[in-house]
């Protein structure tokens with residue numbers, strides 16, 4: 631527990647991220663001190679190519695960091711095996727579409743992989759976790775459908791459900807609403823907020839849905855070329871830092887209508 635009573639799941643100390651080869655190192659962002667707490671939905675925002683996916687991949691150890699450190703609870707991420715990590719962090723990546731001939735149930739059951747033995751047999755606890763996850767995500771009725779028959783919104787819900795069945799303190803999602811219509815975007819955000827608050831998970835998502843993010847996130851991480859700014863949506867709006875999302879003066883956040891407007 632931190633001094634404020636919040637339960638820290640992940641922290642970074644002076645973290646630098648980017649890409650390195652023998653010839654050159656490309657730094658995408660540096661000197662980042664970040665904290666993720668249980669029970670909070672955090673939205674990572676910033677313009678195209680600023681480094682959101684790079685940060686998410688680094689935090690989940692899918693790519694090496696350049697400098698600094700990442701801690702889970704108080705232990706460096708370097709000290710966790712792949713399997714140990716999979717019991718703490720689950721990942722939902724948009725580009726990774728699951729094998730289409732799986733049923734929804736089979737896809738969700740994959741979330742139990744870190745816990746099953748080498749034959750992959752599901753035990754009573756696994757079945758319980760899968761059932762609970764399906765109920766939380768309202769997927770029970772679709773459990774026998776094949777994934778390739780699902781709409782984008784249903785498939786996204788199944789991917790979130792798989793992460794839920796993995797039963798991790800931290801769930802990281804890269805642009806989970808990218809292909810969804812407005813209603814399904816909103817429903818996905820609401821589901822993620824519910825999971826964070828009611829199931830006490832830390833949820834970190836990258837998104838371009840800044841309007842929704844300002845309405846629903848507990849905290850925003852706003853990536854700019856110079857630095858990453860963190861704070862509640864209301865604090866970033868009040869300080870006008872929210873406008874750092876845009877290069878030009880063509881758009882800004884209107885405090886009165888609580889909307890982004892074109893100038």
Ligand SMILES: Nc1ncnc2c1ncn2[C@@H]1O[C@H](COP(=O)(O)OP(=O)(O)OP(=O)(O)O)[C@@H](O)[C@H]1O
Nearest residue numbers: 649656658676677678679680681682683684685836
């Ligand atoms: N494998 C790689 N090697 C070198 N540079 C890369 C690699 N992958 C991405 N980059 C660069 O890193 C920078 C950040 O990319 P990243 O995909 O993290 O941005 P993003 O904020 O997620 O973008 P978007 O919102 O468009 O998805 C970009 O300049 C990109 O070209």
